[in-house]
Amino acid sequence: MLRHAKAVHDPGLDDEDRALTKRGVRDAAAAGGWLREADLIPDLVLCSTALRTRQTWEQVSAALGPAGAQAAVNFESRLYYTGGTGLLDLIREIPEEAGTVLMVGHNPAFHQLVVDLTGQHEPAFPTAALAEIQIRGPWRDTCPGSGDLIRFWMPRPPV
Template identity: 45%
Template structure:
């Protein structure tokens, strides 16, 4: 089976709940306590679902870095993490271009980013295709700690609008200890 015909998985994750700015530059905002719990819950969900990315492409913002770190404390794992400013400053097109360039021969890629980019990219890539239930959940909003699981058959370098199916949409919420 060639890698082009092998089904791939793309997980788009919005960072967890961040603290209000409090005079900090947006890039430096950290996760709120609830955000840390929710990110750990997201990691637990990824682990339980057997979703193990070969590569994580993470925005350089502090809250996205902390989201992935907390997800790992919850059970998520990966071999490689790349921090890309393009996911922070760029919109859907820049994030998609970063995915095309960085994903290589991987099977499963997880992108930790921001809204509105994560919501727009999910909608543009799936274009209504996939699970009706997942699309209905997504239509309620791509909230913090939301995860969109998309299926794609092809080379990452060729991924484009309308080439994926939305398989799942999950919102992770942690509980106070």
């Protein structure tokens, strides 16, 4: 699970149309580099339809190199509009042949999903942070408590 990188705050824009800042672009590329080094190459990417999440995925994909271009990418509005059980429903719909899945989305829904799946309360889920969660069992059986938090990465230490 990857929270989008830092985006501009412009009251004149619709929330869905907010773009990444320069720092956001750098942090998203760093997240992609971390995924590459950790050998977490996604088979499937589920990405929110918001501009900042799409731009985050573009930077991550570029940092992954050729492997990033091979991932199937689904732009999913439910990652923008839904939280809680809606995200669990989305996970349950993942095809079983997808081994490694990257979800690119938003808080507070992502932070809550980490808590729901793993029972672990990270103190924060800042922009461009990544949570690697191992789901026990098939995707279709995903439920609260069915995941283990393996690693949590942030582009910089929390302040």
